[in-house]
Amino acid sequence: xxxxxxxxxxxxxxxxxxQHVVRRAEGEPDLxxxxxxxxxxxxxxxxxxxxxLAGRKVRRPDLTIATEDHNVPTLLGPISDPVSKTQVETxxxxxxxxxxxxxxxxxxxxxxxxIIGPQFGLTQPGMTIVCGDSHTSTHGAFGGIxxxxxxxxxxxxxxxxxxxxxxxxxxxxxVSGELPAGVTAKDLILAIIAEIGTGGGxxxxxxxxxxxxxxxxxxxxxxxxxxxxxxxxxxxxxAPDETTFAYLKGRPHAPEGEAWDQAVEYxxxxxTDDDAVFDKVVHIDxxxxxxxxxxxxxxxxxxxxxxxxxDPESFADPVARSAAExxxxxxxxxxxxxLREIEVDTVFVGSCTNGRIEDLRxxxxxxxxxxxxxxxxIVPGSMxxxxxxxxxxxxEVFKAAGxxxxxxxxxxxxxxxPDTLKPGERSASTSNRNFEGRQGKGGRTHLVSPQVAAAxxxxxxxxxxxxx
Amino acid sequence: MEAFTxxxxxxxxxxxxxxxxxxxxxxxxxxxxxxxxxxxxxFAAWREDPTFVLNDPSYEGASILVSGPDFGTGSSREHAVWxxxxxxxxxxxxxxxxxxxxxxxxxxxxxxxxxPAERVEALQAAVxxxxxxxxxxxxxxxxxxxxxxxxxxxxxxxxxxxxxEGLDDIGLTLRHADDVAAYENGRQPWLPTxx
Numbered sequence: 001x002x003x004x005x006x007x008x009x010x011x012x013x014x015x016x017x018x019q020h021v022v023r024r025a026e027g028e029p030d031l032x033x034x035x036x037x038x039x040x041x042x043x044x045x046x047x048x049x050x051x052x053l054a055g056r057k058v059r060r061p062d063l064t065i066a067t068e069d070h071n072v073p074t075l076l077g078p079i080s081d082p083v084s085k086t087q088v089e090t091x092x093x094x095x096x097x098x099x100x101x102x103x104x105x106x107x108x109x110x111x112x113x114x115i116i117g118p119q120f121g122l123t124q125p126g127m128t129i130v131c132g133d134s135h136t137s138t139h140g141a142f143g144g145i146x147x148x149x150x151x152x153x154x155x156x157x158x159x160x161x162x163x164x165x166x167x168x169x170x171x172x173x174x175v176s177g178e179l180p181a182g183v184t185a186k187d188l189i190l191a192i193i194a195e196i197g198t199g200g201g202x203x204x205x206x207x208x209x210x211x212x213x214x215x216x217x218x219x220x221x222x223x224x225x226x227x228x229x230x231x232x233x234x235x236x237x238x239a240p241d242e243t244t245f246a247y248l249k250g251r252p253h254a255p256e257g258e259a260w261d262q263a264v265e266y267x268x269x270x271x272t273d274d275d276a277v278f279d280k281v282v283h284i285d286x287x288x289x290x291x292x293x294x295x296x297x298x299x300x301x302x303x304x305x306x307x308x309x310x311d312p313e314s315f316a317d318p319v320a321r322s323a324a325e326x327x328x329x330x331x332x333x334x335x336x337x338x339l340r341e342i343e344v345d346t347v348f349v350g351s352c353t354n355g356r357i358e359d360l361r362x363x364x365x366x367x368x369x370x371x372x373x374x375x376x377x378i379v380p381g382s383m384x385x386x387x388x389x390x391x392x393x394x395x396e397v398f399k400a401a402g403x404x405x406x407x408x409x410x411x412x413x414x415x416x417x418p419d420t421l422k423p424g425e426r427s428a429s430t431s432n433r434n435f436e437g438r439q440g441k442g443g444r445t446h447l448v449s450p451q452v453a454a455a456x457x458x459x460x461x462x463x464x465x466x467x468x
Numbered sequence: 469m470e471a472f473t474x475x476x477x478x479x480x481x482x483x484x485x486x487x488x489x490x491x492x493x494x495x496x497x498x499x500x501x502x503x504x505x506x507x508x509x510x511f512a513a514w515r516e517d518p519t520f521v522l523n524d525p526s527y528e529g530a531s532i533l534v535s536g537p538d539f540g541t542g543s544s545r546e547h548a549v550w551x552x553x554x555x556x557x558x559x560x561x562x563x564x565x566x567x568x569x570x571x572x573x574x575x576x577x578x579x580x581x582x583x584p585a586e587r588v589e590a591l592q593a594a595v596x597x598x599x600x601x602x603x604x605x606x607x608x609x610x611x612x613x614x615x616x617x618x619x620x621x622x623x624x625x626x627x628x629x630x631x632x633e634g635l636d637d638i639g640l641t642l643r644h645a646d647d648v649a650a651y652e653n654g655r656q657p658w659l660p661t662x663x
Contacts, residue, residue, distance in 0.1 A: 043545065149571075150572035152637070156638050202538075229568075230542075253660040319537060320485075436490070
């Protein structure tokens, strides 16, 4: 076993990285072993083609798992778009040909790739996890290094189970204090991105630390790590602790018996040493935060819900100013309008950011006994989440409120399936990106927490639960 | 991968920041299962605006894209790189890139060049003043040159070597298959498998 000698003063990221170095040579990137490779239909077809062209096999199909998520319709029935259908069928053929476990549409294990990994217990502390999807950073919530890759790298991992990579620098985001009642993990990460900007994390692995982070549930931690990429960081991570172990225990792929004890002993060592030094440290005071919402077209353009649409002239940096001008034009907003007065056409609760059971519970709590006044889509992140929500009766709450209860998938997060905004339509969305056209060409997106989404569904304009 | 040594061509200034990969190639284009035909989707939404810079005939044939900061943020879609290459770009110059996009580019032979923001602006202004300005991107010397200006850029030796030789990463890694096998023998016994 390659257990490196205990060296003082290492960060969590450094420990996990070192554990996975297959080969290190002067002047070359490290060759890093990959413990788990997640696959979906969008970024894999050309990678499998590459393998076939070169006559290569998948080195470790037993460390690879595939699901269908981006293209799948969330209403029952077959895929009507022939191009989407071909892509999904291509994944099925590739999975069969290369011997990879696949959870297809209709399967009880199907769901958004970043939701099902943790649910199966495949995502564990100290692992390296990759996927041809930038929100792979989600899995870092368990204390591993998890990051998104492109199709060339997908092919590389399929063929070799490794990746050549330079170790990124390390950044600590220290979140002191406690999140006030009604302020969520989503608000925290939106506030962090607004603080450091969409480029602030470029070149870093971020470790989220501090009291407020420790107090988050596993699902809240996943929400935070999920959006690391929106701050530019390819990976975000949180040291494993009792919360992590409690979440994992008993899951289908979690270790059992003696192996569990061994694993927990190792996992407990996965924390940044007291004398370790980060390349950069950012401090956030959780106790001052309130519900956050984005007003622009990148996730860094966010503000507390109590504020107003900013005046581009208020930005000293000319690049930020012109970005704000362009964003207001695209979003159809006027400077000075209170964010609470912005009316929406659609509310979307779901995605790899906020499509887990706790997200659905918190939305249901607000919608219980109330009526939505706008189109509201509730899309569970996986079939397992869907089943659990139905066992808890949450679907009845949503339906009674007039919301639509859908099948699992990525859905309106990126509108590759039929769930899209029409040009000019505006959403309050629990997803992760407010880019131009992200939810449909010409669509306008405000990123919010599930609680704000649910309250907004009731009033038809951006609303915090406390306002109801 | 197409080898990259030195490239001389004309440039097009894209005066926008946070050009995310959803703008470079919208999601609807990602449904294709082939690697070709993505040039039609490049900046598809923006190109509908006749005033968008890529619709300006004076920049026709440009092979160097000079963008505002944070180019290629967001989604990991390598389709963004394919779209830029298939449209005819060999180089993108910006003050900052999204990490995944930058990585994807170097796997495909599209050169991402980081220059200081004020040098990017200077190049944009020079190109706007003369759209036919010849710009040379010299990977061997790690320089961008135009109209007497010489600006150095950084790129690590290994990536530069791989790009100049046009080497396939998988082939390089497979030379170390024994190291991978040795590592696998020492992996922690509790680590999960998907079977």
